[in-house]
Amino acid sequence: MATQEHTNNNGDYTSVSIEDNDDDEALANSMEARLYDDSPLSAKCCIFRIPDVFRRHNEKVYEPDVIAIGPFHHRKPSLQPMEIVKKWYLRTLLSRLNISMLGLVKGIKEFEKRARDCYQEPIDLDQNEFIEMLIIDGCFLVELFRKETISELRSMDDPIFNMACMHQFLYHDLLLLENQLPWFVLQYLFNMTMENDRKTLSLTELVLKFYQTYFSLINHTKSTPRLDEENLHIVDLIRNVLISSFPGVESDEMPEKPQLIPCITELMEAGVKFTKRSSDNLLDIVFTRYTSCFVILGSDFVSNFGQKSSYITNSNIMLEFYYDRLWIISVSNVVLKML
Incomplete structure (x- = not known):
């Protein structure tokens, strides 16, 4: 809005407010030109920057x-x-x-x-x-x-x-x-x-x-x-x-709400007991009324796996963090809880 001053026949000053339509229109056009027609993130996006x-x-x-x-x-x-x-x-x-x-x-x-x-x-x-x-x-x-x-x-x-x-x-x-x-x-x-x-x-x-x-x-x-x-x-x-x-992870339906499993330390403090079982599958976990049977990682494996898995663990977590189609909790999350 612009203001202009002028004098009347008696010599008095008066001010008149004038709408600066040209400036407003220029701003509106400038803002509209800088808007995006397409989403900044393609639906096909699957390779992300780490936050x-x-x-x-x-x-x-x-x-x-x-x-x-x-x-x-x-x-x-x-x-x-x-x-x-x-x-x-x-x-x-x-x-x-x-x-x-x-x-x-x-x-x-x-x-x-x-x-x-x-x-x-x-x-x-x-x-x-x-x-x-x-x-x-x-x-x-x-x-x-x-x-x-x-x-x-x-x-x-x-x-x-x-x-x-x-x-x-x-x-x-x-x-x-x-x-x-x-x-x-x-x-x-x-x-x-x-x-x-x-x-x-x-x-x-x-x-x-x-x-x-x-x-x-x-x-x-x-x-x-x-x-x-x-x-x-x-x-x-x-x-x-x-x-x-891991059997049973394939499903076409999304869960209503993901549930996070407490880490083993917290479960043990709550009274849950764990028993070692022989298996080549890290996710081969059997639950019974009184006992949960896990494939327990040996000390040598843990020391080596800690270094070897850090990048695949982080990459999997980031992939799931971004890509909501991948809702299944992967082995990386389980390993994080077990180490």
Whole structure:
């Protein structure tokens, strides 16, 4: 609102208020132009940033040590040395199979919009950079998982298999929720680079065999159609396998209200008794009227599992924290209560 002053015939001052419609209209137009037509979070989103409220307790748990997979850590300076290894893996893959880069580019380009929608925030990479990242990172993972199972694919100068520490770093980095590629991208690249004259396991089976040697809870690698079709990414695959070994977790109905189970210490203080039973399944728990029978973790297993499971535990919790479809309490939550 603007005010103007003027004098009348008697020399007296008067003030007149004038609505500044032009300024109001400009503000309204400016505000409307800055509104969003689409939701800031796609319904297909499944790869998230870790909230600061979780990160502040131990930020390093959520950060990759040696390799960036996907866009969130793509430009991190400390991870650039592995970019050379990833590009070398892609070169050897193309040379071995006589596949054209053009074919991969055209194929992945069809997935660009769908892949971008999987990430929680807009990706600061143009179309070419994003497609290049998907191809380089995806082909590295596919080739890594194949080499883990098919030893003749490894070369004498392969730094991943010649350096004992590399697997330890990769086990950690590839199970970080921020460090993921959409499963459908991996599956497409796996299919595109499959050797017709070589019988091979499915991508799901290769990933599980990669982790089976390290993560002892994964004690089976039998692929099922459901696991192949419904994975969101590698973290989701591991989670699906861990909970699928526990009978009775599959259900199409959502629970009315999740109920949290107190930790073992609290249950024991309340008078609940626990008995050790022999089983390979950590979730194979039997409840009786007087006794709860758990698979008790040995001291050696606990000491090793504490380090090995921190990243899969945190990644699973974050995945369930964000993704309300995954309502089943996973093995990670149970392990947290038991350790």
